[in-house]
Amino acid sequence: MRSTKTIHVISAHAEGEVGDVIVGGVKPPPGETIWEQSRWIAKDNTLRNFVLNEPRGGVFRHVNLLVPPKHPDADAAFIIMEPEDTPPMSGSNSICVSTVLLDSGILPMTEPVTEITLEAPGGLVRVRAECRNGKAERIFVQNLPSFAERLDAKLEVEGLGTLTVDTAYGGDSFVIVDAAAMGFSLKPDEAHDIARLGVRITNAANAALGFHHPENPDWKHFSFCLFAGPVERTAEGLRAGAAVAIQPGKVDRSPTGTALSARMAVLHARGQMNMEDRLTAVSLIGSTFSGRILGTTAVGDRPAILPEISGRAWITGTHQHMLDPSDPWPEGYRLTDTWGAR
Numbered sequence: 001m002r003s004t005k006t007i008h009v010i011s012a013h014a015e016g017e018v019g020d021v022i023v024g025g026v027k028p029p030p031g032e033t034i035w036e037q038s039r040w041i042a043k044d045n046t047l048r049n050f051v052l053n054e055p056r057g058g059v060f061r062h063v064n065l066l067v068p069p070k071h072p073d074a075d076a077a078f079i080i081m082e083p084e085d086t087p088p089m090s091g092s093n094s095i096c097v098s099t100v101l102l103d104s105g106i107l108p109m110t111e112p113v114t115e116i117t118l119e120a121p122g123g124l125v126r127v128r129a130e131c132r133n134g135k136a137e138r139i140f141v142q143n144l145p146s147f148a149e150r151l152d153a154k155l156e157v158e159g160l161g162t163l164t165v166d167t168a169y170g171g172d173s174f175v176i177v178d179a180a181a182m183g184f185s186l187k188p189d190e191a192h193d194i195a196r197l198g199v200r201i202t203n204a205a206n207a208a209l210g211f212h213h214p215e216n217p218d219w220k221h222f223s224f225c226l227f228a229g230p231v232e233r234t235a236e237g238l239r240a241g242a243a244v245a246i247q248p249g250k251v252d253r254s255p256t257g258t259a260l261s262a263r264m265a266v267l268h269a270r271g272q273m274n275m276e277d278r279l280t281a282v283s284l285i286g287s288t289f290s291g292r293i294l295g296t297t298a299v300g301d302r303p304a305i306l307p308e309i310s311g312r313a314w315i316t317g318t319h320q321h322m323l324d325p326s327d328p329w330p331e332g333y334r335l336t337d338t339w340g341a342r
């Protein structure tokens with residue numbers, strides 16, 4: 001066996017969505033802040049290609065790189081690599097990272113509750129983990145301040161006509177459409193159509209509306225399209241289906257923590273959710289994230305909420321990714337049969 005790289009990974013999924021964690025074998029990238037380091041990773045692309053592309057990765061995979069924290073309050077820091085983006089924050093990935101850090105013993109666990117602070121590229125997130133018998137059973141993440149950007153905006157999408165959409169930020173940027181109005185009841189067999197339409201809607205929103213984050217001028221595109229199901233009021237609180245189309249064309253298997261945060265910001269802006277409410281988002285595979293609003297704040301001149309999301313993650317295995325120097329595809333490859341619903 002010979003290899004010019006050996007990258008140590010603990011694999012995990014949060015409520016169905018893969019979020020691998022690189023725990024060794026990669027030198028921290030250059031940069032004064034975690035955001036700058038994440039921009040370096042996004043521009044350089046070598047690590048992204050190596051772990052995300054086939055034959056090591058696949059369109060379903062997200063990979064997180066642990067790096068030494070820059071902020072004195074942080075216990076650990078991570079850079080998120082998604083199929084197309086290297087985003088400020090991710091719900092499922094932060095839940096996978098927290099679970100891997102605690103379940104593998106990288107950070108000490110105390111039962112029944114462990115509190116840690118993670119530094120994501122977009123800022124600090126406080127994590128509370130309910131732990132039992134050496135397992136972090138449920139992770140609560142105080143996500144980045146989240147805000148509604150546009151309510152009831154008109155968006156022309158070729159072949160679909162004029163849609164009424166909301167746009168919002170929940171640690172990542174969303175265009176939100178009403179799932180029922182698009183003819184979806186958010187069932188598993190709709191995944192292909194949701195992925196395909198979602199990418200068209202995201203692309204149209206990027207062309208026609210453009211996203212603006214008041215404090216992060218680098219983040220100026222919409223990453224995702226959320227197909228939002230109707231909100232029902234149940235004995236346990238609010239509940240709604242959620243399917244998020246991820247570039248270049250797949251559906252999140254989890255209910256998407258950033259989408260839940262964005263949706264809570266929109267519901268709050270409309271006066272339809274307050275701090276007493278809980279919103280449970282349900283994914284296409286029936287998994288759930290639970291959300292609540294911890295308080296209000298502002299992001300630049302925009303009113304914002306402080307969201308908390310919670311969900312579960314499980315370790316699925318360990319890998320040592322290697323590169324034989326004679327491998328003709330050191331950066332892997334992508335083909336459109338799986339990389340992007342058509």
Ligand SMILES: O=C(O)[C@H]1NCC[C@@H]1O
Pocket residue numbers: 017062082089090091092093172246252254255256257258259
């Ligand atoms: O839960 C989330 O926020 C994420 N899941 C995969 C894509 C998003 O970052």
